[in-house]
Amino acid sequence: MSAPAMGTSKTAHTDSSNKKKKGPGTLAIAYLVIYNVVMTAGWLVIAVGLVRAYLARGSYHGLYYSIEKPLKFFQTGALLEILHCAVGIVPSSVVLTGFQVMSRVFLTWAVTHSVREVQSEDSVLLFVVAWTVTEIIRYSFYTFSLLNHLPYLIKWARYTFFVVLYPMGVAGELLTIYAALPYVQKTGLYSITLPNNYNFSFDYHTFLILIMHHVFSKLFPQLYFHMIRQRKKVLGHVEEYSKVE
Amino acid sequence: QKHHKKVEILDAKTKDKLCFLDKVGKVLPSFSLHWYPARQSIRLDPKGKSLKDEDVLQHLPVGTTATFYFRDLGAQISWVTVFLTEYAGPLLIYLMFYFRVPFIYAPKYDFTTSKHWVVHLACMCHSFHYVKRLLETLFVHRFSHGTMPLRNIFKNCTYYWGFAAWMAYYINHPLYTPPIYGEQQIRLALTVFLFCQIGNFSIHIALRNLRPPGSKTRKIPYPTKNPFTWIFLLVSCPNYTYELGSWLGFTLMTQCLPVAFFTLVGFIQMTVWAKGKHRSYLKEFRDYPTLRSPILPFIL
Numbered sequence A: 001m002s003a004p005a006m007g008t009s010k011t012a013h014t015d016s017s018n019k020k021k022k023g024p025g026t027l028a029i030a031y032l033v034i035y036n037v038v039m040t041a042g043w044l045v046i047a048v049g050l051v052r053a054y055l056a057r058g059s060y061h062g063l064y065y066s067i068e069k070p071l072k073f074f075q076t077g078a079l080l081e082i083l084h085c086a087v088g089i090v091p092s093s094v095v096l097t098g099f100q101v102m103s104r105v106f107l108t109w110a111v112t113h114s115v116r117e118v119q120s121e122d123s124v125l126l127f128v129v130a131w132t133v134t135e136i137i138r139y140s141f142y143t144f145s146l147l148n149h150l151p152y153l154i155k156w157a158r159y160t161f162f163v164v165l166y167p168m169g170v171a172g173e174l175l176t177i178y179a180a181l182p183y184v185q186k187t188g189l190y191s192i193t194l195p196n197n198y199n200f201s202f203d204y205h206t207f208l209i210l211i212m213h214h215v216f217s218k219l220f221p222q223l224y225f226h227m228i229r230q231r232k233k234v235l236g237h238v239e240e241y242s243k244v245e
Numbered sequence B: 001q002k003h004h005k006k007v008e009i010l011d012a013k014t015k016d017k018l019c020f021l022d023k024v025g026k027v028l029p030s031f032s033l034h035w036y037p038a039r040q041s042i043r044l045d046p047k048g049k050s051l052k053d054e055d056v057l058q059h060l061p062v063g064t065t066a067t068f069y070f071r072d073l074g075a076q077i078s079w080v081t082v083f084l085t086e087y088a089g090p091l092l093i094y095l096m097f098y099f100r101v102p103f104i105y106a107p108k109y110d111f112t113t114s115k116h117w118v119v120h121l122a123c124m125c126h127s128f129h130y131v132k133r134l135l136e137t138l139f140v141h142r143f144s145h146g147t148m149p150l151r152n153i154f155k156n157c158t159y160y161w162g163f164a165a166w167m168a169y170y171i172n173h174p175l176y177t178p179p180i181y182g183e184q185q186i187r188l189a190l191t192v193f194l195f196c197q198i199g200n201f202s203i204h205i206a207l208r209n210l211r212p213p214g215s216k217t218r219k220i221p222y223p224t225k226n227p228f229t230w231i232f233l234l235v236s237c238p239n240y241t242y243e244l245g246s247w248l249g250f251t252l253m254t255q256c257l258p259v260a261f262f263t264l265v266g267f268i269q270m271t272v273w274a275k276g277k278h279r280s281y282l283k284e285f286r287d288y289p290t291l292r293s294p295i296l297p298f299i300l
Helices: A010-014 A026-057 A064-079 A080-087 A094-113 A122-146 A152-160 A162-187 A204-234 A236-243 B079-098 B118-137 B151-171 B184-209 B227-233 B238-254 B257-284
Strands: B005-011 B018-025 B040-043 B065-072 B076-078 B147-149
Touching: A010 A026, A026 A064, A026 A080, A026 A122, A064 A094, A064 A122, A080 A094, A094 A122, A094 A162, A094 B118, A122 A152, A152 A162, A152 A204, A162 A204, B076 B079, B079 B118, B079 B147, B079 B151, B118 B151, B118 B184, B118 B238, B147 B151, B184 B227, B184 B238, B227 B238, B238 B257
Parallel strands: B005 B065
Antiparallel strands: B005 B018, B040 B065, B076 B147
């Protein structure tokens, strides 16, 4: 949820010189570089916004409001990444990328934006900080990879920071959803009841609980341990890569 | 002159020699290491396709010592077993909701019946559909493969049973709303449903008659005297076309969104299967009729 799966072919992208696959054209690479630079800048803006707000207020409380708009803008912008995979300029799975981006967008709009009362929760800060640091590293990783000049520090950061950031982000997300539950139940947000002409019903409150269970018991452990294995694989090849660079 | 071959069998992954047969006659005996025959995949190339049961040793492109590679396909289950389980589930599950067995709806509704006659009709149609499928599995279909991997039964049953429960819950709900256009809508829906049930059955019979018992030959299906099979002129897999039609009829009859979802998902899956079947027909038969589409005439 908070950190995209490391197993995506962004690492395969850096291997492209070894594999000689038919990759994206120069125009596509130029576009991707611009995209990734813009995203890096965007999340840096959010990071700076958080720091400034904290220094101005002197507390961690309610920092969400100071970066609400850029957060929504840049997190939603990540939907483009699904398009990149669909079109083929990025060699990742559309399904996997779609799933990751949609889960972030879901949390941003269908939970945090939709349930005003949770916006002042500290759990929101937890996942916003996790996302911000992760995305700054991730987008700069992609930028440098595309330019074939990946500093080892960035690669190391990408495959190491997640160890703390991922659990931190997931905790923030789950706590936020949990905080939203009573309000969702009270207002019947996004829910459809019987009777109606389509003979269909949907209980958003139950839906959120099911999501929490799924993330906690299945999704998070699976992805986390997958990334730990990826880390061993990628950072294990230290000697080879430093020679290539 | 006696042609005796030597046969060695190696594990496809580790290349360990599993078995060596000094003198083999015409046919390679099925050997059991720990795995029953349906699990054994014997091939000439470690990454290649499995040899078939009918393949004769003499006619294979091997030297005096034939080297085969063995791969364990994992636990297998027969297609008939899978089909029967898949179909028996929805039949029984739907009936549980229809009869409003306790713990599904509020206690005051336990064992009551719906006041809407379309709900009774829907139960009859749904049950008829799955009884038909069960009988076809037992008496009509001729399966080319004996078995499939065991995990498929869990996957398939989750899909069929899950959707059946989801649909049945709403159709048999005390707060069910009958179709907007009432009797007209229901009558049209029933006509479509029955037409497509007969059509689907006709296709299954026609396909069965293409293949004599015990054989695994493949032939191009053609329209027969039965008008319901004339659709073969336009479509490669009319059994799927009729199946889609049946579920569209059922959706119209119940006016229930979960039924529409089930129809949509089924349609997507059947389109994938139909396209695959269509492609293999084209590959196998030079003279395959060009007018035919995989599942929807002229469209898909």
